[in-house]
Amino acid sequence: MATQPTPDASRRSEKSRRAIYDAALALVGEVGYPRTTIEGIAARAGVGKQTIYRWWSSKADVLLEAFLDLSEQASRDAGPEYEFAIPDTGDLATDLKAVLRLTVDQLKDPRFEIPSRALAAEGVVNEQLGRVFMTKLLEPSLLLYVDRVRAAQAAGQVRQEVDPRIALELWVSPLAQRWLQYTGPISYEYTDTLVDYALHGIAPR
Amino acid sequence: MATQPTPDASRRSEKSRRAIYDAALALVGEVGYPRTTIEGIAARAGVGKQTIYRWWSSKADVLLEAFLDLSEQASRDAGPEYEFAIPDTGDLATDLKAVLRLTVDQLKDPRFEIPSRALAAEGVVNEQLGRVFMTKLLEPSLLLYVDRVRAAQAAGQVRQEVDPRIALELWVSPLAQRWLQYTGPISYEYTDTLVDYALHGIAPR
Amino acid sequence: MATQPTPDASRRSEKSRRAIYDAALALVGEVGYPRTTIEGIAARAGVGKQTIYRWWSSKADVLLEAFLDLSEQASRDAGPEYEFAIPDTGDLATDLKAVLRLTVDQLKDPRFEIPSRALAAEGVVNEQLGRVFMTKLLEPSLLLYVDRVRAAQAAGQVRQEVDPRIALELWVSPLAQRWLQYTGPISYEYTDTLVDYALHGIAPR
Amino acid sequence: MATQPTPDASRRSEKSRRAIYDAALALVGEVGYPRTTIEGIAARAGVGKQTIYRWWSSKADVLLEAFLDLSEQASRDAGPEYEFAIPDTGDLATDLKAVLRLTVDQLKDPRFEIPSRALAAEGVVNEQLGRVFMTKLLEPSLLLYVDRVRAAQAAGQVRQEVDPRIALELWVSPLAQRWLQYTGPISYEYTDTLVDYALHGIAPR
DNA sequence: TCATAAGCGAGACGGTACGTCTTGTCTTGGG
DNA sequence: CCCAAGACAAGACGTACCGTCTCGCTTATGA
Known part of the structure; x- marks a missing residue:
């Protein structure tokens, strides 16, 4: 993710970064991933192309960071510890069903659907991006399931020898x-x- | 004077089609899907670009047919009824494990991996292609599982109320x-x- | 002046060539040589950039041919033998003065002045272009003077040992x-x- | 807050100016005028771009001053009144031939040729620069010829009614x-x- | 049997976007 | 407040492909 001769990150324009994130997400939402271009993002963000090439290595990279940023924002907005925790009512089935219903809703929210689908697609074909996508976006959510399954094992609701990472x-x-x-x-x-x-x-x- | 709409399939050059399939698969294997271009396929196949545009609507379309063709060939080579059937030894677990081991091998065979990964990726982002990919390539395999699960239900190895389509x-x-x-x-x-x-x-x- | 892999000149679009000549001359006239860009010429001519790069090697090259074409056109318009001949009234001084007065007029005609000044400038710094400019545009006119001076030598109006090429x-x-x-x-x-x-x-x- | 309009010349860095002159002349000599860039000059001189933009208005301007400086230096090196004077032996032809032979030598000295050719070319197309080039570099030399022709007129070697400015x-x-x-x-x-x-x-x- | 109309190879065309380069301005921190 | 350094908006560069369009050349009937 480093660029050519190591630009000086301390001088980076926060305003441009925000504008680029916004433009990238907006364009992907409006015209889809393949027709979203770096030139288009730059033009929409009111930014020179070089400013994009200086800090990101590809369209996928821009979108990944933009989406990451969006997710973090959403987390912050939702309140500190509240979201993205799996409830533990004592009944594993009930808790999983509840969380999965929320997930279904989120998958159908166009705000998230188009960019995450685009990133997932790119990740399928671009291993490097795929792994970052996995690590940064998927893994944290999956770990919550691991924890919940471990708690269920402690409570005797899941067999001891079950591997939570596979179970989920x-x-x-x-x-x-x-x-x-x-x-x-x-x-x-x-x-x-x-x-x-x-x-x-x-x-x- | 209508050129595009109705090319006369009976006069189609079989040699060109084969050459295009071969070139497309070879290029995807060598340089990856995104850097495989229609111009590149045409040049490698020794074919005019129009010959591709006449018969296919997109790069994904060419590759899909090429891959379909490759699969059919592989089926024919493997013998008539032999492959792609799920064995029924009477023990569902044994049979599924056996088939999945074969699948693992196939997923790691680069001959299949690169093009199918490319198609899967394109399918994620391009719904139309995704559905064709699903229908033509995935569905037939999944149906075999449906059949095997139904057989297991008949044999009392799977609960009656289980939906085989979800179970698989x-x-x-x-x-x-x-x-x-x-x-x-x-x-x-x-x-x-x-x-x-x-x-x-x-x-x- | 040849381009990459020798494009097929027989398929060349005459319409595009004309449009490019016109656009190039117009732009040089309107915004000057340095601010005339290949992109600008292409856009104004309604032509793809590659069509320019296919047939010319540089902006200077385009303009040179455009100007050459303009000159030829002007010649043709002026009638067959009429223009660009130096009169021979028998008196060298009279004839030279008459021709030079015409030249003064032409140098002040903006239709010619801007592009030829631009080409001359480029030719000063770009030897290859300079020599073509000299050969194709200047030399033919200079030869007319050589002829006239030779005639004057025959008529005893110029000393025999004078070199006409230097005299002019x-x-x-x-x-x-x-x-x-x-x-x-x-x-x-x-x-x-x-x-x-x-x-x-x-x-x- | 006005930065551009009135830089304080008294605080100007002499070292930077020299470095810029040297870098500019070296680059023009090495890669030619068109491929000499302000960025390149700044980098080579170890100077910020702004230092160039603060004191000069264009690449041509930098080079013009650099060349002027070079000429002055050469004059000083050559001795006070010695060079750039046209001898007066009493015979105009002899004197002119001698001076022109020196000029021929100088035109072929690459130290001068590349930058002066570059400046001349730029001056052809950029009238403002052209006039400065004319005034600062050409005119002084031409005036020497005017003086010498006037002396010849006084000595009866040139007709009285001849305009020295045209004669030269x-x-x-x-x-x-x-x-x-x-x-x-x-x-x-x-x-x-x-x-x-x-x-x-x-x-x- | 032979014109005639299709598919075909080739590749020029009008375009779009790429990733790079340079311009001239602006900002930061050091002296 | 000059300076080195370099990020920034702007936009041209020359290249690569896109999908469309002609060009001649097979080739394969069907009149």
């Missing part, structure tokens, strides 16, 4: 794939079902 | 996501674990 | 320098004087 | 044009011939 994929991945690859519709009923199958399996009990 | 996502989606989004390593042990969790859940039995 | 510089170069380098005003009186000095010298007769 | 163009301009526009080779023999033609004309005596 039983509900996260199906939802992710339906969303990303249009392999099926997304609904509260669907996520509820996923949680049930994940907890109890499909075999006769 | 318990093992297919986690694997797909790890592969597509680099969210974790892929191994036989991992897929075996997925099958176990899917069948019996993570809750105490 | 006695009136052409002073005029050229005043025009190019603003070293002095240009008038009929001035050119008349030049002819007198050139014929009879400045020493007492 | 008979030998200066042809030489200048051959040099600037590559219209012919430059040699001692050539300049000698020019002097002869200028003094006695080309008509039979």
Whole structure:
């Protein structure tokens, strides 16, 4: 993410950065990722192209940071500890279903959908970006599930030998794939079902 | 005088089509999807650009057909009914683990990996292509799982009320996501674990 | 003047060439040579930039050909043998003065002045262009003087041992320098004087 | 807060000025005028760009002063009254031929040739610069010729009614044009011939 | 049998965007 | 308050591809 001869970050224009984030997100939302261009972002942000090339290495990179910034902002707006924690009512199924319903809502919020879909797509084909996308955006959310599953193990609601990192994929991945690859519709009923199958399996009990 | 709308398919050059498929797959493998261009495919195939534009609507479209063709070829080579059927030994867990191990191998075969990753990525961002990709490439494989799960239901190995279309996502989606989004390593042990969790859940039995 | 991989001249668009010539001359006239850009020419001509880069190697090259074309056109318009011939009334002084007066008029015609000044300037600093400019534009006119001086030698009006190629510089170069380098005003009186000095010298007769 | 309009010349860094002159002349010599950039001069001189923009208005302006400085230096080095005076042996032809031979040598000295050619070219197209170039560099030399011709008139070697300012163009301009526009080779023999033609004309005596 | 109309290779065309370079202005921190 | 350093908005550079458009050249009927 470093550029050619190491520009001096302390002199960086905060105003330009903000304008670039805003322009990038707006354009992706309006015309889609492929038709969003660096020239377009620069023009919309009222910024020279070089200012973009100085601080980012690619369109994907700009958008990734813009989206990261958007997420952080949303977190801050939502209040300190409140959001992005998984509730622990004592009943794992109930808690997972609740969180997944929120996730369904968020996946359908166009404010997030278009840029995150664009980034996910780019990450599929561009491994470097994919890994950053995973690390910075996905991983933190997944860790919350790991914690919740561990708590459930302590409470005797999940078997001790279960690997939480794999367990969470039983509900996260199906939802992710339906969303990303249009392999099926997304609904509260669907996520509820996923949680049930994940907890109890499909075999006769 | 209408040129584009109705090219006469009966006069189509089979040689050019083959050359285009080969060039497209070769280029995607060598330089990656984004740096594969229609001009490049045409030049490599020794074909005029118009010959590509006459028969396909986009780079993604060319690559999709090329990949479809490659898959069919592979099927034919592998023998008539042999491949792509899920075995039915009577034990669902055993059968699924076996098939998933084959899938793991195939995902790591570069012959398939690069083009299918490229198509999957494009499909994420381009809904129309995504749906074709889903319908033509994914769906047929998924249906095999549906059939196998139905058989298992008939044999009393899976609960009657389970929706096979959702059940299969318990093992297919986690694997797909790890592969597509680099969210974790892929191994036989991992897929075996997925099958176990899917069948019996993570809750105490 | 050849471009990268030898474009096929027979397929060249005459319309585009004309449009480029017109746009180039117009722009040089309106904003001057340094602020005339290839992008500007392309935009004004309604032409892709590549069409310019395909056929010309530089802005100077475009303008040179445009100006050459303009000159040829002017010649054709003026009638076959009529223009650009030096009259031969039998009196060298009279003939030279008449031609130089026409030259003075032409140097002051803005239609010619701006582009030819621009080309001359570029030719000063760019030897390759300078030589083409000399060969294609200046030389033909100078040869007319050579012929006229030779005729005068035959008529006994100029000494036999005089080199016509040098002689003509006695009136052409002073005029050229005043025009190019603003070293002095240009008038009929001035050119008349030049002819007198050139014929009879400045020493007492 | 007015920065540009009135820089305080008394605080000007002499070291920077010298470094800029040296860098400018060196770059023009090495890569030619068009590829000499203000950024390049600043970098080479170890100077901020603003230091150039503060004191000069353009690349041409920098180079003009640098060249002027170089000429003055050369004058000083050559001794007080010695150089740049036209000898007066009593014979105008002899004196002019001698001076022109020195001029020929100087025109071929690369130390002077590249920058002065660059300045001359810029002056052709940029009238303001052209006039400064004329006034500061050309005029002083031409005045020497005016003086010498006047002396010759007093001595009866040149006709009284001859305008010295025009007379000198008979030998200066042809030489200048051959040099600037590559219209012919430059040699001692050539300049000698020019002097002869200028003094006695080309008509039979 | 032979014109005739299609597909084809080639590649010029009008465009758009790329990533780089330079301009002239502005800002920061050091002396 | 000059200076070195360099970020900034602006915009031209020359290149790469896009998708459309002609050009001649097979080639394969169908009149």
